[in-house]
């Protein structure tokens with residue numbers, strides 16, 4: 001189990017891709033994001049904490065790769081396309097499990113809470129009634145539960161998976177043509 005944990009990819013996302021950073025956290029990946037990172041900071045953080053850089057800036061990727069740091073460029077704007085792109089390029093599955101998610105706001109890990117009395121002041125009564133488990137961010141205290149927005153999350157991920165399949169299919173077809 002430990003080795004699996006060690007192998008789990010970590011990311012640092014540059015300023016233009018805030019939406020993708022949130023989604024990577026929802027998918028359970030340790031993802032740093034700040035609008036104020038400079039290119040230099042991104043490279044040094046990526047190096048010291050073994051993170052993959054995610055950016056729209058090809059120049060940054062060229063710089064990073066010269067220093068042996070993994071970097072992926074994102075070329076699309078729609079979040080489904082962006083998710084498909086990162087999934088294909090870094091080989092991460094687009095499957096969300098709320099018990100493995102990180103806080104989309106601050107990247108903190110989430111702790112499951114089964115005792116409703118702990119969260120009752122921070123959750124609307126309806127949600128409190130209809131959920132058995134809640135997740136509290138150990139860093140910022142934000143409370144989450146598998147509410148209706150999770151339907152939307154799963155739908156977006158399904159659409160992104162379909163796009164990813166098309167990208168792989170297209171790539172395989174091109175390979176066949178070339179050979």
Ligand SMILES: [Zn+2]
Nearest residue numbers: 103106137140
């Ligand atoms: Zn948080």
